[in-house]
Amino acid sequence: MTTNWAGNITYRAQEVHRPSSVAELQAVVARSRRVRALGTRHSFNDLADSPGALVSVAGLPAAVEVDTGRVTARVPAGMRYAELTRCLDERGFALPSLGSLPHISVGGACATATHGSGVRNGCLAASVSALDLVTAEGDLVTVARGDGCFDGMVVGLGALGVVTHLTLDLVPAYEMRQQVYKGLPLDVLDDHFGELVSSAYSVCLFTDWSAPRLTQIWIGERLDEPPADVAKLPWFTALPADGPCHPVDGMPAASCTGQLGVPGRWHERLPHFRPDHEPSSAGDELHSEYMIGRGDAVAALHALDAVRDRIRPVLQICEVRTIAADRLWMSPFYEADSVSVHFTWTSDTTAVLPVVRLVEERLAPFAARPHWAKIFTIGPPELGRLFPRLADFARLAGDCDPAGKFASPFLDRYLR
Template identity: 70%
Template sequence: MTSTWAAALARNWAGNVGYSCAELRCPASLAELRALVAGSPRIRALGTRHSFNDLADSPGVLVSTAGLPQHVEIDSARARAKVPAGMRYAELARAIDAAGFALPNLGSLPHISVAGACATATHGSGVRNPCLSASVAAVEMVAAGGEVIEVARGEDGFDGMPVSLGALGVVTALTLDLVPSFEVRQRVYENLPFGVLDEHFEELMGGAYSVCLFTDWRGPRLTQVWVIERADEPEAAVVRRPWFTATPATGPRHPVADFSAVSCTEQLGVPGRWYERLPHFRPEAEPSSAGDELHSEYMVARRDAVAALRALERVRERIVPVLQICEVRTVAADRLWMSPFYGEDSVSIHFTWIADTRAVLPVAGLVERALAPFRPRPHWAKIFTAAPELLRSRYPRSAAFAALVRAYDPGGKFGNSFLDRYVMEEP
């Protein structure tokens, strides 16, 4: 039977968005989901509610696939896994690791659902690591008429499907490319002078499997540098000396200096499984302040990274009062139409704000104006102020994606006001 969710789930994780849907549903079987989709004039899939804007909302029904069977099918010969859409990365990682496989990367939070993360081009870090959506080899979904369809990489329109923004149907499973399982070690360094980036940004970010920079913008320095190396590769010289003058942390650290590190993954160079180190936060713990925060994130070309950060430094006095922490990561290019990394090796500049929308929005607009010369692409599921026509101009395949949406959903069953604003330009 279908269950109706508790009223508490009628808001997003951060609590800044209340869903306008008439109903929240969680089918227990594929047949039940198909009937629900076929019989609903308006419906959208809802993941783990980690969107900070109205992307996930629906004027009709919001449906979760978390109640469907959660079985992972691993094809060892092809190094692929068919994964339930509603499964969270924490559960998926353990299942594929037990079979000797891994994903190349993970996001900061293992708490998010696979389909939700891929639909919004959520990412990890590393100069050679693309976003999580780039691992998708096939998409299975319930289309507007209730039929189940599957489209694989190489088929017509596929490059518009992994980052779908929920506009094409209710995704039920994704087939993901896998790599052999591996171990990593993680260290945190502190107080790197900002000026080091001017000459050494590429060397710094490419010096390990994954490197993440943090700053509170309160001074001309990076508060922390998180460095993750594969344990099957020789330890870099970084462990034998201060790294670019940053000093090793003497104990576990949370990215926000005043927060306890109890929720963070293990540091201090202790080797561990890939899924126990690549995220910043452990799946069994709340990631930070249990949603008492807002997020914005902007992607710019990696070649512009230092200039973009210098532009932000010039407005840091406006940023500081509403900021908890800012993180900088690298993400490799992909060919997915609505990915912020489409065709471009990129840097993501992520802001964790205080939980005050009225105070944050003007500063987010200021950040976007400071970054404007670098044509930033915002994360689809976070707070931004860019005009729709400006945003569409930064995606070379946006018109092709809109056409794909009309082909799969001519009646707009999976649409909402967010898609109307930012995606569905006039045919």
């Protein structure tokens, strides 16, 4: 029996194929009646599960092909960001943004619109310029930006085929430094939220909702950009941390990336967690996350503050990040510069679920879109309103996979 990373989902699929070549993968898909791609199992719901078999592309050859002329890299979908980013950096290239955990596969992250933070940074899928995927018939096809339906295929939720490679837009490698500040009253955000989140390349805000205040602010600056001087502004009363921090106050920081303003490579500062450590919880956590328009961020935070006494008992930490708009149909950032409000819950599903519902009620006035890979209870009719291209995506999935080879209970719930 295979479970997800957090252990809250036991996949019903009885078999996980691990082909070592694309030809072998094509044969597996062609002969299977029901099969779905599995990444590194970091999703918190049954999105990755299949009533038939699962197939991992982690065993395909791990070569990264950098095209220095086009400034792109063709990357194996099963590769983790930890390996990819080291390899790109050695060749002088980088990605503009990274999620908090480098252990996650590129294919799984892009299929679910995984994101980091930064007002100018799109989600990780926004860097995808082409996909190679094995279709329901077992054919290998390439779709590239500009091709019909490409924007519908990148955040594909595993519904359209098994992606073998992604071509990613690159940027020149850069250095960063990260400084953590502690303690800022929530009311300060009323007038300064926009200024704060755009004060540096990547800004992440944390609160444990024990009080109306941010517990930590992680400011990531690029060394090739003017220094972030937000800490000099009179309203910024947070104090610099005097040692390395874990986002959850009091947890050991050994698993976290370098702080205290020490310069480092982009991939050693953008994620919160180091590739050679598991996060300190080691999977003993559940996640939910909701995306709202940037203009609604402060009102949404106050709406949550009003129920912080209900949130606090089942919360490890809440994180607020910013993500730039994209054109990807199933992205929660579709045509909307967004703010994400993430919740790392305790691992007690029974206690967490009523609070997830409460958070969804509080955020409903802000048309909050859930993260596809995390726990949510919003139902299909509402999701159709929140994701304006969902019906188009359902049609695309039906066209690509008329027999429902890649279908699953998760997809059936929301796409049919």
